[in-house]
Amino acid sequence: MTELLWGRQQQRSRGPKPAITLTEIAEAGIRIADIEGLDAVSMQRVADDLPVTKMALYRHVPGKTELVAVMSDLAIGPPPEHPAQPWRQALKTWAFDLYAAFAKHPWLLQSTIGRRLLGPNELTWMDRGIRALTDSGLSGGEQFDSILVLTSHVRNIAQQTITTGLTEEHINRALADILTTEAARFPSLTAALTTAGGSENQGLEFGLDRILDGLEALINARKDCASAG
Amino acid sequence: MTELLWGRQQQRSRGPKPAITLTEIAEAGIRIADIEGLDAVSMQRVADDLPVTKMALYRHVPGKTELVAVMSDLAIGPPPEHPAQPWRQALKTWAFDLYAAFAKHPWLLQSTIGRRLLGPNELTWMDRGIRALTDSGLSGGEQFDSILVLTSHVRNIAQQTITTGLTEEHINRALADILTTEAARFPSLTAALTTAGGSENQGLEFGLDRILDGLEALINARKDCASAG
DNA sequence: CAGTACTGTGTCCGGCGGACACAATTAACG
DNA sequence: CGTTAATTGTGTCCGCCGGACACAGTACTG
Numbered sequence: 096m097t098e099l100l101w102g103r104q105q106q107r108s109r110g111p112k113p114a115i116t117l118t119e120i121a122e123a124g125i126r127i128a129d130i131e132g133l134d135a136v137s138m139q140r141v142a143d144d145l146p147v148t149k150m151a152l153y154r155h156v157p158g159k160t161e162l163v164a165v166m167s168d169l170a171i172g173p174p175p176e177h178p179a180q181p182w183r184q185a186l187k188t189w190a191f192d193l194y195a196a197f198a199k200h201p202w203l204l205q206s207t208i209g210r211r212l213l214g215p216n217e218l219t220w221m222d223r224g225i226r227a228l229t230d231s232g233l234s235g236g237e238q239f240d241s242i243l244v245l246t247s248h249v250r251n252i253a254q255q256t257i258t259t260g261l262t263e264e265h266i267n268r269a270l271a272d273i274l275t276t277e278a279a280r281f282p283s284l285t286a287a288l289t290t291a292g293g294s295e296n297q298g299l300e301f302g303l304d305r306i307l308d309g310l311e312a313l314i315n316a317r318k319d320c321a322s323a324g
Numbered sequence: 325m326t327e328l329l330w331g332r333q334q335q336r337s338r339g340p341k342p343a344i345t346l347t348e349i350a351e352a353g354i355r356i357a358d359i360e361g362l363d364a365v366s367m368q369r370v371a372d373d374l375p376v377t378k379m380a381l382y383r384h385v386p387g388k389t390e391l392v393a394v395m396s397d398l399a400i401g402p403p404p405e406h407p408a409q410p411w412r413q414a415l416k417t418w419a420f421d422l423y424a425a426f427a428k429h430p431w432l433l434q435s436t437i438g439r440r441l442l443g444p445n446e447l448t449w450m451d452r453g454i455r456a457l458t459d460s461g462l463s464g465g466e467q468f469d470s471i472l473v474l475t476s477h478v479r480n481i482a483q484q485t486i487t488t489g490l491t492e493e494h495i496n497r498a499l500a501d502i503l504t505t506e507a508a509r510f511p512s513l514t515a516a517l518t519t520a521g522g523s524e525n526q527g528l529e530f531g532l533d534r535i536l537d538g539l540e541a542l543i544n545a546r547k548d549c550a551s552a553g
Numbered sequence: 554c555a556g557t558a559c560t561g562t563g564t565c566c567g568g569c570g571g572a573c574a575c576a577a578t579t580a581a582c583g
Numbered sequence: 584c585g586t587t588a589a590t591t592g593t594g595t596c597c598g599c600c601g602g603a604c605a606c607a608g609t610a611c612t613g
Contacts, residue, residue: 097498101506110559111609137600150602151561159601208437209483210495218502218510226512235519237530244531247480248473254438255472266439269326273447277330281447283455283467290464301466302473308541309534339590340578366569379571380592388570 096161100168100214115145117155117165124166125200133202136163163206168214170200171207174223182314183307185227190249190303193220197253204254231310232317244306252299325390329397329443344374346384346394353395354429362431365392392435397443399429400436403452411543412536414456419478419532422449426482433483460539461546470539477535481528 097103099117107113123144127136138159142149156162175192177185197203207217224242233241278285326332328346336342352373356365367388371378385391404421406414426432436446453471462470507514 097502101502107559107611109557109609109611111561111611113560115561138602139600148562150563150604153602154560204438209433212495212498213502215506215509218513222510222513225516229512229515235516236526238516240527240530241534243480243484243527244477244534247476251472251476251479266441269441273326273330273442277444280444281451283458284447284451286458287454287464287467297465298469298472301469305470305473305538305542306535307538309536309538312537312541313534336580336590338578338580338588340592342591344592367571368569377593379573379594382571383591 096157096164096212099156099161099165100212102215113155115147115151115155118169119145120152120155120162121165121169124162125170128166128170128202129200133163133205136166138162164212164214167203167206168216171196171203171216171220173216174220180227182227182231183311186224186245186307186310187303189224189227190245190299193246193249194253194299197250198257201253201257204250204257231314232321233314237313241310245303248302248306249299252302255298325386325393325441328385328390328394329441331444342384344376344380344384347398348374349381349384349391350394350398353391354399357395357399357431358429362392362434365395367391393441393443396432396435397445400425400432400445400449402445403449409456411456411460412540415453415474415536415539416532418453418456419474419528422475422478423482423528426479427486430482430486433479433486460543461550462543466542473535474532477531478528481531484527 104117120141123141124136127140127144138149138152141162142152152162156165174189177188179185180188213221221242224245225238228238228241231238274281274285274288333346349370353365353370356369356373367378367381370391371381381391385394403418403425406417408414409417442450450471453474454467457467457470460467503510503514503517
């Protein structure tokens with residue numbers, strides 16, 4: 096598993112030349128997931144696209160879990176390069192870049208959840224985020240937790256905005272129906288949504304600014320403390 | 325679907341008395357998911373526990389998707405009651421309550437992701453969260469987005485801390501191995517993790533405080549603006 | 554040239570969600 | 584009170600899934 100994600104490929108000696116490579120398999124999977132969603136990615140489906148037999152894939156990848164892991168790290172890719180910026184601006188562009196990556200491959204929201212083995216690209220994203228906070232005066236754990244908060248926010252907004260399925264309208268209509276018939280049970284929610292006036296869709300930036308405000312407050316407090324001591 | 329989640333049950337007329345109810349089915353599913361995880365919940369497995377035939381379930385629920393939805397709303401339950409508090413403290417206890425709910429039924433982290441039809445309990449959670457911000461001076465959309473940010477943070481921390489599988493140790497060891505052999509590729513991340521000193525596990529409160537700090541700053545800014553105008 | 558390691562193929566399995574026809578039950582109606 | 588019709592749970596069947604395993608062809612090594 097680690098070997099796969101980190102590209103440790105032992106050189107081949109005897110035997111027929113492989114007709115396909117791990118990268119080609121992953122790319123085929125990505126292609127399918129991009130168009131038809133992650134659920135459409137089955138061993139059979141990937142094999143048909145190459146085209147080889149389904150069991151041929153198992154010569155290059157131990158199972159579907161590992162295939163999805165390789166697909167994910169390959170699809171998310173490395174974070175884009177940017178000129179050096181102050182930490183706040185750096186984190187903001189970092190967050191928008193991450194959102195863009197999720198927008199490009201919506202199925203990454205499904206495949207990169209929970210405790211799992213991380214690939215090099217995903218780790219690079221984390222490293223790049225933490226780098227922005229290196230000179231902030233926060234402790235290592237605080238830097239880590241800060242990036243975690245930002246990541247979860249970006250993920251959540253992406254999940255809310257990026258409409259994977261076509262049930263979008265149906266869900267919204269159902270919610271509207273419920274909120275009109277059962278408004279009495281959810282007074283605060285109803286009030287908030289009626290004054291909200293529909294889809295402002297600025298959730299990403301709003302939450303981002305709040306989190307960054309909170310971080311800035313902590314960083315400033317630490318700086319004051321350091322200069323005073 | 326809406327009828328199921330919202331308990332609209334039409335009264336029965338002719339025919340044999342139902343041997344099982346929707347609630348019993350959902351409870352059986354919850355029981356299985358709590359012990360063996362959400363993946364162990366199959367129609368066959370749920371039916372065996374009741375015990376009835378698998379196809380009997382389809383008389384009460386249209387499909388597995390709907391069953392999981394009913395299970396989820398039933399398992400998360402209504403948010404606990406608390407005496408009135410200032411908004412910040414209210415949101416903090418609300419967040420901890422939500423975390424506790426996820427800790428009680430870890431599979432809720434899997435089953436309640438993405439755009440979906442919300443049940444009454446889940447909506448009550450949202451309503452209760454927004455209620456804390458009703459008199460904050462924030463707009464309805466801002467109140468909504470604030471709760472969204474808090475929810476995503478709690479979810480993310482729960483996913484990080486609550487160990488569903490037994491691969492925990494294996495993953496950590498693999499990550500440690502990689503960070504030692506490939507430390508040069510991830511300098512900032514390595515530095516942050518080495519100074520962090522392992523599992524402080526205060527991620528929930530840290531992020532919570534930062535987000536609440538950010539919200540407080542916005543609320544205060546609005547108040548100043550209002551009093552000045 | 555012989556041996557051997559490696560690749561892709563074909564077949565098979567258990568389990569999954571779900572469609573459909575059927576038998577059994579029970580309330581409503583003449 | 585008997586008949587009818589609606590509703591319940593059962594059994595069988597299907598296609599798809601991930602994966603195990605034996606087998607045949609290929610290409611390098613001695």
